[in-house]
Amino acid sequence: MTVPDHVTSHLRALGLTDPGPIHYNLKPPVLYEMALAQDEGQLAAQGPLCTRTDPYTGRSPRDRFLVRDASNIDTINWGAVNRPTDAATFDHLQERLADHATGKPLFVQDLYAGADPEYTMPVRIITEKAWHSLFAYNMFVRRPAIDRADFEPGFTVLDLCTFKADPERDNTNSEAAIFVSLEKELVLIGGTHYAGEIKKSIFSVLNHRLPGENVLPMHCSANEDPDGSTAVFFGLSGTGKTTLSADASRTLIGDDEHGWSENGVFNFEGGCYAKMIDLTPEQEPEIYSTTERFGTILENVMLEDETRTPDFTDDTITRNTRGSYPIDYIPNASETGQGGHPDHVIFLTYDAFGVLPPVSKLTPEQTMFHFLSGYTAKVAGTERGVSAPKATFSTCFGEPFMVRHPAEYAELLGDKIRTHGAQCWLINTGLTGGPYGTGERIDLQHTRAMVDAILTNQLNDAPTTPDPVFGMHVPEHVPNVPDTILQPRNTWEDPDAFDQQAAELARMFAENFAKYADHVSAGVEAAAPTA
Incomplete structure (x- = not known):
């Protein structure tokens, strides 16, 4: 040209x-x-371009x-x-x-x-x-x-x-x-x-x-149902943001970066940059299908020598293997990249301590608190038997990209959820029954059922019980989810050990939030958990 x-x-x-x-x-x-x-x-089987960045x-x-x-x-x-x-x-x-x-x-x-x-x-x-x-x-x-x-x-x-x-x-x-x-x-x-x-x-x-x-930039994915009801999903790496938003029954607006303006939600991007590690067609069929398309870039994914077939389990270079592809490679992607004002705002966290409820409803003040906290937990590593989870707080669920003071973004979020009546939720995609080494990951099908119940408004007015430590409102029943897992204390063999672990996580939340206390209202500060 x-x-x-x-x-x-x-x-x-x-x-x-x-x-x-x-x-x-x-x-x-x-x-x-x-x-x-x-x-x-290298040219990978089925057409992607495979590159290395090490x-x-x-x-x-x-x-x-x-x-x-x-x-x-x-x-x-x-x-x-x-x-x-x-x-x-x-x-x-x-x-x-x-x-x-x-x-x-x-x-x-x-x-x-x-x-x-x-x-x-x-x-x-x-x-x-x-x-x-x-x-x-x-x-x-x-x-x-x-x-x-x-x-x-x-x-x-x-x-x-x-x-x-x-x-x-x-x-x-x-x-x-x-x-x-x-x-x-x-x-x-x-x-x-x-x-x-x-x-x-x-x-x-x-x-x-x-x-x-007056536009809120968000590190989140977004989708909408056929009637135009929009949802946004915040979450740090490994919490399931891309997986849970890639729902075949809903239109994908985008998987990573969005703005919330007076017009509604809009995607910043025209493509997706998804994690590829351990990708399978059974768990994530829409994303897997992009790895068989010309135009997709597979970054740091290892290939079989003779067939050039990608091995998504191979982390020789890194576990942060990535795939870059145009968003229209996802069959149900939005043609406009735009949606309405969110009816639901969902925060995703991987709690490796096993004490947060798998689903809970948040007040606007609790929403701002958890938005500023941006909590997830990571396992330090298992190669040499290291098993202690590590709390990670990334404000606004995207601290490395938040150029202004986090309180500015939190105030914008609070204003918009109040103005447009969005329901806000915290979903734990991490562990239940104990911390890392003892507990088990919450079943993905149960997590999907919780998300489905939220998006179909089945939990909006459902009876809830306040969590005694973290204060969120925990539904007493979710369709297709065992009632026993909704209260995490009930899944632990030793309730006293749960109480100690919950108090320790609450302490970490409070310690992290101290740096924001002078920048938020008393209502947001009061949403902090009690140890």
Whole structure:
């Protein structure tokens, strides 16, 4: 495709004055050809492109910096998550990346972040790898060429993954660098091949921009039923967010990033970036089917030597194996990426301590408390018999991407659920009957039955019992779920051990929430559990 003048002039403005050939808005077949020709990956059986990103097999949060200046000094929650840098350091790195790009082919994709035309942001993704350009094509919103005739990027990502930063020279933490300048509307990425940095950097930008327009940015999945009743699912990695939202009976709006505006919910993306580890056609048929499609990228998934068949159980490179594919590869995906105001807001947590109820109803104040807490628990590891679970608190269920103070997002959420009458729920997809090593994971079919009962409004007015420690309202009966598992204390052989474990988790909640207490109302503070 001919490169428009506005693209070449923009590249020059970025300092990219002497690159190699510019490949503009290439489609997947050509990007496949170029990626394979440049030895960027392997062709997997059934058509996916299989790539590797090691040693960086996930985001690199310690290597992300935001330029601190007069315009954002009071709007960003500066600290260990949002690390500040200065304009001079950013400009120096930009010059270094421009030098690195000399003579190198560059791939440019003009795309959009946000399916709602009222809030969409044009994004230009510039990469040195063909497969990263394919990733951008998959993950952002695609529009016909006629809509891009006068394209002007609202933000640009320059991703030169083979560049390696010098910490002493470039003022970075490592050879990887993810630098964001809100003023220059530019993201610089170098030193990491992990493609997720591209989409998450734009998510962070939207998390800063949209609250000023009374839009709540959310790290969540969303779906709707045939009558248009919408639900959103918040949850950290491993809690079942993608699995539980990919319901064949409902339309998938999106699986990871959304906004909640005065118009309703809208997807930020045009694709999905699903975990692939231990994927099976029995448990997740819709997602599994995408791994047999041309255009899908399988990231860090191992292939059988002779057949090139993906082995989704192989975690040789990482357990964070990923699949990137256009959202319309899911048969029931929304054509518009938009839905109404949520009738149900569902928080998912994997409680490895085995003390949270499998389903509970939340008041608006409890909703804001759990939103700010963003709790899940992870097992430290089992390779050498380590069995103690570890509590993880990621505020707003997406702390690494929340640029503003968490209380701002919580207030927005509280306002919207009150205005639109959303019912709010906490679902524990973790353990019952004891902590890790003793308890068993709550049966997926029981969890699905709980979600189904919520989405069909069967629990809205159902009788509930307050949890004595955490205060949530636990339904006394859920269709197709044994009553005995609804109260977790009843599933433990030793009730006294349950009480001790519940009190310990309540203490961890309270300790974590202390940092937000000065920023929330008394009602939200009172929603904290009592040890």
